[in-house]
Amino acid sequence: MNRRKVPVMGVLLALALVFSYVESLIPFYFGVPGMKLGLTNTVVVLVLYLYGAPMALLISFLRIILSGFMFGNAFSIAYSLAGGLLSFFCMYLARRFLKLRMIGVSVVGGFTHNVGQIFMAVLLVNNYNVLFYLPVLMIAGCLTGVLIGIIAALIHDRIRHIAVLSQTGEV
Secondary structure (H helix, E strand, O other): OOOOHHHHHHHHHHHHHHHHHHHHHOOOOOOOOOOOOOOHHHHHHHHHHHOOHHHHHHHHHHHHHHHHHHHOOHHHHHHHHHHHHHHHHHHHHHHHOOOOOHHHHHHHHHHHHHHHHHHHHHHHHOOHHHHHHHHHHHHHHHHHHHHHHHHHHHHHHHHHHHHHHHHHOOO
16 A cells, blocks of 8 residues: 555545444434445445545445444444445446446445345344345435435545545645
8 A cells, every 4th residue: 555545544444434423323214223324335435436446445344343343243243244345346346347437336335235234134133034124225225325426426526636646645
């Protein structure tokens, strides 16, 4: 990793952790346990577009582990890892091979994050009835994916030049 990227990645990881904490405070409950807005995905999508897949994966993984230890438990880490890593890899593939824009990539991320978490729930609780939540969570993931994608695209347009300058050392 370029030494100029380390402080930037630290700030972005801290931002993702703040978003994770803020999201835990927002009462966003529509009858389905665990439904969230996915604010931290804003940071992952931005890093994917500004710094590439390895940095985005690192931010995503570290955020899941750290926020799990700070705000959750072993089960929340397992659910988040299943959803977050599946989501990341699908977003990466959607960007690289399907050439989707940020909103499309974010929708893929929201959709697949919920799929990963539901399948982890099936494994952990050993009950297939959890799959009944999947349609509602998939719709919610698509809707929140659009919202997060719009936010990420707006932020990207405003900070793209800063990321370029931080990589060249001019900041």
